[in-house]
Amino acid sequence: MPSGGVAGLDHRASGLSAVSVAAVAAAGTAKSVDGAFHNHDRKLQPQQQQQQQAQHAQPHGVSAIKEIGFGSVAGMVAKVFEYPFDTIKVRLQAQPNVYSGPLNCFRAGLGQDGFLGFYRGMSAPLFGAAVENSSLFVSVR
Helix, strand or coil: CCCCCCCCCCCCCCCHHHHHHHHHHHHHHHHHHHHHHHHHHHCCCHHHHHHHHHHCCCCHHHHHHHHHHHHHHHHHHHHHHEEEEEEHHHHHCCHHHCCCCHHHHHHHHHHHHHHHHHHHHHHHHHHHHHHHHHHHHHHCC
């Protein structure tokens, strides 16, 4: 096995992380769910579509509230999936001589604290992810 870990990847290296991958996946899921509700409009004739839009026109504030809700959910879902990986990464960085690698760190943490130990201290990052993603969703639309 390469000296830097699995396929030569060092657990201390920066770059694409589980955080960014999970956030992008959750954001795309939330956007596709929103799009699924509006796909039926594309199948209508132009005149019917205009009537439909006039009937279902939402004030600007309602659209922003939906974006805030979808963004918050996307951020929290991403954080739930990402947080155990982040916990392992932080333990490896804080105690580099204690663990031989990510799998060793996972096994040791599982043995000491159980699976829920990987989620300890998650409330503040969960709130932060919700606020961050909701503001991104509102600003990008």
